[in-house]
Amino acid sequence: MDSESILVDNNGRQIHKLRVQLTDACNFRCFYCMPIEAKFSSFHPQKLLDICSALVDFGIDEMRISGGEPTLRRDIYAHF
16 A cells, blocks of 8 residues: 555544444434434435545555444444
């Protein structure tokens, strides 16, 4: 990995951590964070895995999985 392929923030620090949000959907529907007519994004879990795998080539070495209510994406466990 050369220095040109490393992700760097505006302060010149190497970015090596990634937080992956599995879904923006949530089954709690709290009024303070969920609009009445919410629209959720959806894409195949394999795309998440492909994106994460590609970012390893740019210096990402730590990934944290979070987001919405992960139990709403039961299909995710088959891919990780």
